[in-house]
Amino acid sequence: xxxxxxxxxxxxxxxxxxxxxxxxxxxxxxxxxxxxxxxxxxxxxxxxxxxxxxxxxxxxxxxxxxxxxxxxxxxxxxxxxxxxxxxxxxxxxxxxxxxxxxxxxxxxxxxxxxxxxxxxxxxxxxxxxxxxxxxxxxxxxxxxxxxxxxxxxxxxxxxxxxxxxxxxxxxxxxxxxxxxxxxxxxxxxxxxxxxxxxxxxxxxxxxxxxxxxxxxxxxxxxxxxxxxxxxxxxxxxxxxxxxxxxxxxxxxxxxxxxxxxxxxxxxxxxxxxxxxxxxxxxxxxxxxxxxxxxxxxxxxxxxxxxxxxxxxxxxxxxxxxxxxxxxxxxxxxxxxxxxxxxx
Amino acid sequence: xxxxxxxxxxxxxxxxxxxxxxxxxxxxxxxxxxxxxxxxxxxxxxxxxxxxxxxxxxxxxxxxxxxxxxxxxxxxxxxxxxxxxxxxxxxxxxxxxxxxxxxxxxxxxxxxxxxxxxxxxxxxxxxxxxxxxxxxxxxxxxxxxxxxxxxxxxxxxxxxxxxxxxxxxxxxxxxxxxxxxxxxxxxxxxxxxxxxxxxxxxxxxxxxxxxxxxxxxxxxxxxxxxxxxxxxxxxxxxxxxxxxxxxxxxxxxxxxxxxxxxxxxxxxxxxxxxxxxxxxxxxxxxxxxxxxxxxxxxxxxxxxxxxxxxxxxxxxxxxxxxxxxxxxxxxxxxxxxxxxxxxxxxxxxxxxxxxxxxxxxxxxxxxxxxxxxxxxxxxxxxxxxxxxxxxxxxxxxxxxxxxxxxxxxxxxxxxxxxxxxxxxxxxxxxxxxxxxxxxxxxxxxxxxxxxxxxxxxxxxxxxxxxxxxxxxxxxxxxxxxxxxxxxxxxxxxxxxxxxxxxxxxxxxxxxxxxxxxxxxxxxxxxxxxxxxxxxxxxxxxxxxxxxxxxxxxxxxxxxxxxxxxxxxxxxxxxxxxxxxxxxxx
Numbered sequence: 051x052x053x054x055x056x057x058x059x060x061x062x063x064x065x066x067x068x069x070x071x072x073x074x075x076x077x078x079x080x081x082x083x084x085x086x087x088x089x090x091x092x093x094x095x096x097x098x099x100x101x102x103x104x105x106x107x108x109x110x111x112x113x114x115x116x117x118x119x120x121x122x123x124x125x126x127x128x129x130x131x132x133x134x135x136x137x138x139x140x141x142x143x144x145x146x147x148x149x150x151x152x153x154x155x156x157x158x159x160x161x162x163x164x165x166x167x168x169x170x171x172x173x174x175x176x177x178x179x180x181x182x183x184x185x186x187x188x189x190x191x192x193x194x195x196x197x198x199x200x201x202x203x204x205x206x207x208x209x210x211x212x213x214x215x216x217x218x219x220x221x222x223x224x225x226x227x228x229x230x231x232x233x234x235x236x237x238x239x240x241x242x243x244x245x246x247x248x249x250x251x252x253x254x255x256x257x258x259x260x261x262x263x264x265x266x267x268x269x270x271x272x273x274x275x276x277x278x279x280x281x282x283x284x285x286x287x288x289x290x291x292x293x294x295x296x297x298x299x300x301x302x303x304x305x306x307x308x309x310x311x312x313x314x315x316x317x318x319x320x321x322x323x324x325x326x327x328x329x330x331x332x333x334x335x336x337x338x339x340x341x342x343x344x345x346x347x348x349x350x351x352x353x354x355x356x357x358x359x360x361x362x363x364x365x366x367x368x369x370x371x372x373x374x375x376x377x378x379x380x381x382x383x384x385x386x387x388x389x390x391x392x393x
Numbered sequence: 394x395x396x397x398x399x400x401x402x403x404x405x406x407x408x409x410x411x412x413x414x415x416x417x418x419x420x421x422x423x424x425x426x427x428x429x430x431x432x433x434x435x436x437x438x439x440x441x442x443x444x445x446x447x448x449x450x451x452x453x454x455x456x457x458x459x460x461x462x463x464x465x466x467x468x469x470x471x472x473x474x475x476x477x478x479x480x481x482x483x484x485x486x487x488x489x490x491x492x493x494x495x496x497x498x499x500x501x502x503x504x505x506x507x508x509x510x511x512x513x514x515x516x517x518x519x520x521x522x523x524x525x526x527x528x529x530x531x532x533x534x535x536x537x538x539x540x541x542x543x544x545x546x547x548x549x550x551x552x553x554x555x556x557x558x559x560x561x562x563x564x565x566x567x568x569x570x571x572x573x574x575x576x577x578x579x580x581x582x583x584x585x586x587x588x589x590x591x592x593x594x595x596x597x598x599x600x601x602x603x604x605x606x607x608x609x610x611x612x613x614x615x616x617x618x619x620x621x622x623x624x625x626x627x628x629x630x631x632x633x634x635x636x637x638x639x640x641x642x643x644x645x646x647x648x649x650x651x652x653x654x655x656x657x658x659x660x661x662x663x664x665x666x667x668x669x670x671x672x673x674x675x676x677x678x679x680x681x682x683x684x685x686x687x688x689x690x691x692x693x694x695x696x697x698x699x700x701x702x703x704x705x706x707x708x709x710x711x712x713x714x715x716x717x718x719x720x721x722x723x724x725x726x727x728x729x730x731x732x733x734x735x736x737x738x739x740x741x742x743x744x745x746x747x748x749x750x751x752x753x754x755x756x757x758x759x760x761x762x763x764x765x766x767x768x769x770x771x772x773x774x775x776x777x778x779x780x781x782x783x784x785x786x787x788x789x790x791x792x793x794x795x796x797x798x799x800x801x802x803x804x805x806x807x808x809x810x811x812x813x814x815x816x817x818x819x820x821x822x823x824x825x826x827x828x829x830x831x832x833x834x835x836x837x838x839x840x841x842x843x844x845x846x847x848x849x850x851x852x853x854x855x856x857x858x859x860x861x862x863x864x865x866x867x868x869x870x871x872x873x874x875x876x877x878x879x880x881x882x883x884x885x886x887x888x889x890x891x892x893x894x895x896x897x898x899x900x901x902x903x904x905x906x907x908x909x910x911x912x913x914x915x916x917x918x919x920x921x922x923x924x925x926x927x928x929x930x931x932x933x934x935x936x937x938x939x940x941x942x943x944x945x946x947x948x949x950x951x952x953x954x955x956x957x958x959x960x961x962x963x964x965x966x967x968x969x970x971x972x973x974x975x976x977x978x
Contacts, residue, residue, distance in 0.1 A: 207669035211676075211748055212624065261747030 081271060082355060082372075083299040083311035083341045086220055086252040088144045088197065088213075089137045090380055091205045096134050097376040101154075103127040106367040123161070129154035129188075139203050146195040153230075155185035158238045182238040186231030189241050193224040195252075207382075214260045217253070222273070224248040234282035244280040244288075248273050263306035271297040275320075286325050293320040293333065299341070307345040314338050315357060336361035337368070348387075351376045407820055408793050409708040410504075410600045411699075412812070413692060414461070415685075416454060416516060416542070416609035417776060419718035419768020420785045422685055427641035427770070429625075429633065430682045434693035435789065438710060440799050442791025443845075446646055448807040449870075450716050452776055452783035452863055454541060455518040457715040457809055458604075462519070462530075463497040464813030464824070464836030468862070468925040470497045472519070477541070477553065478864065480930025488926050492520030493530060498828040500813045501531025504600045507822045512588040513537055514581040515604030521560065528565025534592070536563045536584035538577070538606060544742070545606065545613035546754045547575035552611075552727050554738030576615050578607045578684070582691040586698045593702065600816070603695065608684035610723055611743060611757040612677060615687075619752050622682045626675030626764075629663025631656060633678075634767045641771065645801050647897065653771035654782070654898030655948035657720075658882075660763050673748055677760035678767075680752040709792030709819060711812065717783040720765030720775030724757045773899045777935070779861050779868040779877050780899055794819075796847030805851035806870065808859050810838030818842045858914075860921030865933040869914045869921065875899075876914040881939040888915055900947075 089095075105125040135148035159181045174180045200218030204210055230241025250273030258266040275293040294317070301311040315337040322329045339357035346352055353374040359366055422428040425439035451457040451467060459472035467473060468488045474480065476491025483489040493499070501511040513532040518541045520526060527535040543551040543559035549571055551559040561568035563584075571580075585603050592599060614621075626633060634656075641647045656662065663671060692712075699705035724743070729735025743757035751758035765775040765782075772781035788807065791798075817824055818840045827833060839852035858871035866884070868877040873894035878884060889902040890911040904911050921927065 207667075208627075208672050211669060211672045214620075214749055259747070259750050259753060261745075261749040263745065263747065264750060 081252075081297055082353070082374075083269065083301045083313060083343070084267070084309070086195065086218075086222075086254065086269070086271070088146075088201050088204055089378070090207065090210050090382075091137055091139050091144070091203070092382065093137045093378060093380040094135065095376055095378040097132070097374055099131040099133075099372055099374040101127070101129040101131065102371045103129070104367075104369050124159045125156065127154065127156040129156075137204070139205060140196050142203050144197045144201050144204050146193075148193045148195075149190065150193070151187065151190045153185075153187040153240060155183060156238055156240065157181070157183040182236055184231060184233070184236065184238045184240050186240055189226045189228050189230035189246075191224055191226040191247075193222060195220055195222040215254075215256045217255055220250075220252045222248070222250040222252060224250070232282070234284065237284055242277075242280060243282050245278040246276065248275045250274075263303050265309070266302045267299070269297075269299040269301065271295075273297070283324070289323040291319050291321040291323075291332075294318050301341075309343050311341040311343075311355075312338075313341055313355065313357060316362070318362075331363075334362040335359055335366060335368075337370070339370075348383075349377050349379055351378075406707060407508075407598045409598045409699075409704055410509075410816055410819065411695070411708050411710045412461075412600070412602050412816075413710065413712045414458075414515070414602070414604045415688060415712070415714045416604070416606050417716065417719045418608060418685065418714035418787070419765065419770075420714075420772060420782075420787055421637045421641060421646075421770045422682075422718075422768050423787055425644070425789070426787050427637045427644055427646055428768075429636065429640075430685045432686060432689040434689045434696065435712060438692075438696075438712065438791050439789050442710070442789055442795055443797050443799075444646075444801045445788040445790075445805055445807055446801065446803045447805060448713065448786050448788035448809075449784050449859060449861075450713065450786045450809045451861065452716050452778055452866075454516070454609075454715045456863060458517075458519055459493055459497075460808075460810045460838075461713075461715075461812055462499040462501065462602075463493070464500070464810050464817075464838040465497055465834050466810065466837055466860075466925045468927050469834050469837075470494060473926070473928065474863070474930060478930075478934055480932040482931045483928050486926075486928055489928065492522070492525045495831055496834050498825065498833045499531045500816050501527075501600060501602065502828065503531070503817060503822050503824065504820055505531050505533060507820060508597055509820060510534075510588075510592040510597050510599040511602075512585060512592070512599060513602040513604065514584040514588070515577075515602070516541070516606045516609075517604070521556075526562055526565060528562065532602070534564055534588040536568075536581065537561065542606060542609045542611075544611065544754070545577040547571040547573055548742070548754055549575075550738070550742035552723065554727070554729075554734045557738055557742075576613075578605055578688050578691050579615075581605055582694055585695055589698070589704075590702075593704075598707075598820075600820075603692075605688050605691075607688045608681050610719060610759040612680035612684060612752055612759060613754070613756070614680055614683045614752045616753065618683045618687055619680070621686065622679035624672070624675070624679075625682065626678040627668070627671050629666060629671045629675070630660075630678075630763045630767050631663040634770050637767065637770045645803070647771050651771070651894075652896040652898045652900045654766070654769075654773035655900060657762055657766050657774075658945040658948070659942050660766070663763070674761075674763065676748060676751065677758050678764045680758060681760045681764065681768075683752075707793055709795070709816075710790070712787070712789040713809065713812075714786040717772075717774070717776040717778070717785065718765040718768035719759060720762035721777055722759070722761070724759055728757075771898055774883060777864065778879060778883055779863065779866045780879070780883070781875075781893070781897060784861060784868075790841075790845065794842075795845045802844075802850065805841075805844055806853050806857070806859065806872075807841065807851075808838060810836065811841055811852060812838065814838045814840040815842055815845075858917050860918065860925075862921070862927050862929070864935050865929055866935065867918060869917045871914060871917060874910060874914060876911055876918070880933060880935040882942050882944050883935065883938060890914070 129152055131152045133148055133150040135146055137146050161179050198219045198221055200215050225247040228243055228245055232239045232241035232243040250271055252271040254267050254269040256267050258264050273295045277290045280288040296316045298314040299311045301309055303309045318334045320333040337357040338360045339355060341355035343351055343353040355372045358369040422430050423432045424436040425444055453475055455475055456467045456472045459467045459470040463470045471490040471492055471494030473489040474483055479489055479491055505511040511532045513527045513535040517527050517537045517539050521539050527537045539560045540551050549559045551557060585601050589599055638653055642649055699708055727735055728739030745755045750756050769775055769782035772785055774780035774782035776783055814836050824836050841852055843849045844852055855872050858869060861868045866879045873892055875891045875893050876888045878888050888911060890904045890907060891899045
């Protein structure tokens with residue numbers, strides 16, 4: 051007989067715990083698959099994303115939660131999003147606090163024959179075309195997420211080992227602070243010059259075995275974006291109705307370090323009003339795409355996703371390519387690794 | 394054999410016989426033997442029948458089964474060694490065929506020939522060839538796993554790479570494919586009930602051999618049973634073992650003040666483990682306990698069915714385990730080294746072992762020596778070895794003619810070889826000297842019928858003795874005395890002498906103190922070798938054990954000192970380590 055196995059499971063345990071706690075949620079502007087998975091209390095995540103947006107608008111549309119899309123415009127944006135998040139326990143519920151900062155540059159070409167005159171920048175007359183660009187930091191935001199159902203507190207590795215979720219329901223509040231780059235003489239800016247935020251109720255259903263390599267989930271994130279007035283919109287006042295959003299992901303582990311997701315993002319609402327007059331139409335955009343994520347090490351993961359509109363208003367072509375680098379760590383597990391590596 | 398007794402059973406309707414064998418079940422796992430595992434059906438059986446404390450089997454399964462079905466020593470029946478472990482110098486030698494040989498006749502053959510229906514469902518492990526399988530060795534109906542173990546689900550991988558898919562037979566024919574919802578324990582129960590139902594019209598009694606493969610590794614459970622014992626074993630093996638020992642004393646299984654085995658010397662004190670490590674290591678025991686309870690539940694189905702058809706009161710039920718609990722790293726042994734065929738087999742079939750995955754299809758979890766020593770409390774060591782922890786088994790007998798209902802018999806020294814003579818006497822069948830033109834060896838076991846009827850306390854007198862040899866390890870028991878020889882570090886590569894009445898944990902070697910007694914028993918060993926044709930193998934799976942394990946040292950409760958820690962309740966400790974500090978845990 052081979053020798054009995056004594057402590058080997060002990061080390062297996064540690065490696066599992068390290069993997070689990072580093073699979074922390076990475077909150078991004080458009081959330082993404084597995085963004086609301088919980089990590090052990092004290093786990094922190096830093097994520098840096100690069101986003102490439104290409105938008106071609108045929109009609110009068112609005113796109114992003116904050117940005118009006120000029121009819122007959124071409125927009126190219128190269129953006130970054132830096133995010134830091136930390137898991138903690140709030141009134142005995144697993145919670146996440148995060149800060150996010152975005153920036154980059156946006157280039158817009160607009161045919162003013164189509165654009166509503168109210169939206170034209172000073173000095174631009176209808177019948178011509180204009181180009182504008184902006185670069186710098188956008189408005190940073192702060193987010194608080196708390197689990198309402200389905201996830202017990204995850205204070206220790208014991209809690210993680212006992213964690214086998216099925217249905218979960220969270221609540222999230224996000225608030226953006228209007229301190230990003232903004233020039234009231236321009237129609238293209240990265241900052242919004244107004245307070246805005248979001249309320250979301252992420253829910254998910256885990257099926258299959260909750261073990262790396264076997265996990266699958268269906269995730270549904272209904273949310274609403276709310277905007278204050280922008281009273282410095284090229285000398286006018288811009289108001290927007292709430293933007294309703296439904297995000298869905300069907301995720302599946304292909305291996306212990308590789309998962310994929312089918313993604314759907316649907317947005318509607320966001321009717322604009324300038325100086326009390328409605329401008330343009332409601333947004334209705336349905337994007338479909340996919341995500342692939344690779345866990346490079348216990349701490350590092352790389353993720354790429356692509357979204358493009360396939361339903362909703364067909365006057366808008368858009369595509370979003372996102373590449374994300376994330377680094378997660380938990381102090382206790384880092385210490386365990388130091389010991390195991392003999393440092 | 395007492396003729397009067399035989400007639401008493403044979404005059405009326407002869408009793409049905411239900412022989413239930415658990416696979417790798419530990420001595421103290423059942424509630425009626427002190428265990429905390431929920432086993433209401435077998436506990437009730439114990440209340441309706443008699444429990445025995447000193448019942449012996451062989452330390453491994455096929456070896457025990459060879460004696461269980463023939464009533465003679467394994468070295469004669471063909472399992473002088475496990476077929477898989479036969480040493481070069483044992484190859485081709487009589488008694489070392491690795492399968493049940495033709496020198497023996499099975500109890501199934503004899504009962505079938507004398508008017509019994511004979512059914513088997515479960516593990517065979519006594520031969521794969523057409524003339525070696527259950528159908529050829531006396532079972533009219535069978536649903537059998539021919540090899541030693543494998544997946545409990547329909548994926549049916551074998552534990553050994555040499556035959557990647559575990560072969561099953563039904564009524565002597567190979568089973569091509571198992572149903573999708575196959576789970577071994579339930580399937581064997583279903584078949585047993587089906588066979589009895591389909592054969593009962595003619596009014597003949599039946600002999601049903603229900604040989605579960607639970608709780609043999611891999612520890613597998615249906616999904617809805619996976620978390621039945623969730624966190625029940627987070628406390629760790631020391632606490633659970635102490636609780637079992639206390640209950641065993643209460644139940645009278647062990648006497649107060651006897652020497653029980655120390656915690657195995659190569660294992661840490663469980664209270665020295667961080668809570669997360671205990672949860673992780675406890676999960677395997679949760680699965681094991683779930684398998685035991687599931688088996689108990691299924692046995693209940695058989696009993697319910699027998700009651701329904703009015704046969705329960707006319708059925709002698711015998712429940713045993715086949716050997717000590719499994720503390721060896723079977724998975725590690727079978728998966729081999731990277732690049733080997735064993736590794737390829739493991740890769741293809743049971744590579745997944747995530748903490749939430751174990752127990753499911755595609756995994757191979759075992760609970761290891763730490764929990765095996767709990768299962769074998771109060772004894773030392775576990776399966777494969779000839780300490781009491783490898784060879785003691787629970788034994789419950791109930792049924793018509795069994796006197797002393799609810800009692801615990803601590804006087805009888807019993808052996809698995811005794812079961813065939815007992816069953817034959819109950820059925821009024823004589824063991825022949827020839828069978829179908831070939832000579833068969835006589836039985837070595839002793840019938841229990843006199844004991845069951847309350848006329849004697851034991852089938853053995855003070856001069857009777859029992860012997861064992863497997864993998865080069867060897868033992869003799871006579872009365873309260875036992876000598877054993879084990880490879881280091883499980884023994885000393887020499888004979889050790891123990892007094893089992895005072896020291897069932899085999900903690901104190903009395904060789905130096907009582908050299909005469911030791912010598913007496915060594916003489917019996919020589920007789921055992923001669924009688925049974927024992928050939929000590931020139932190779933043994935334990936020959937290198939001393940290289941992988943430290944030498945044993947006695948356990949001291951207060952060393953190393955971790956004073957105060959054990960006084961902290963586990964829940965509090967978990968909270969302290971889980972929430973208030975930043976240390977790794």
